[in-house]
Amino acid sequence: MQNLRDFQKNISQSKTELIALMQERSVLTDGPYTLRSGELSNWYLDGRRTTMDGHGATLVARCVLGVLEPGVQAVGGMTMGADPIAVGTAVVAHQAGLVMRAFSVRKEAKAHGMGGRIVGPLHRGEPVAVLEDTTTTGSAFLESIIVMQDAGYPVVQAIAIADRSNGVVAKRMDEHGIPYVALITPEDLLLG
Secondary structure, rough: OOHHHHHHHHHHHHHHHHHHHHHOOEEEEEOOOOOOOOOOOOEOOOOOHHOOOHHHHHHHHHHHHHHHOOOOOOEEEEOOHHHHHHHHHHHHHHHHOOOOOEEEEEEEEOOOOEEEEEEEOOOOOEEEEEEEEEOOOHHHHHHHHHHHHHHOOOEEEEEEEEOOOOOHHHHHHOOOOOOEEEEEOOOOOOOO
């Protein structure tokens, strides 16, 4: 059985491998691309090309577990970007003998089935961390945070795999009192 400290010790190696894999698979430089924020960019980071691959998902999960606040019981965020990260993190945690659940925040509530915007085996009131594959403005983070807090889940951390915001997201999270970690920046990917 491992604990989070074991992942913290090995994060440097996992992060180095993740950066190399993302440079190979996820970085697209033949733009222009329209970002979720509406901004145009000459480069695009398609995180799903890494997070939806077995090796990539494992590296991402190890990095998330390496920076995760102690006491977090579940990880997730806005569907679709956070989904493979959350599930991968829960699986890698389970393989290490740790308990971790994944959740997803729908873009809108479903009118059928169990309805609602939150999907996953959560226990009301347990501390959660919100995730995002790539962030530019933090809008998906903030939407996930509001949905989770309104449903009674304390959000104790926000983690981005890649942050291209030049400090904007960190400032927004700080304004909301949410500890924030960005694993990778454009400079790490030789894009800065």
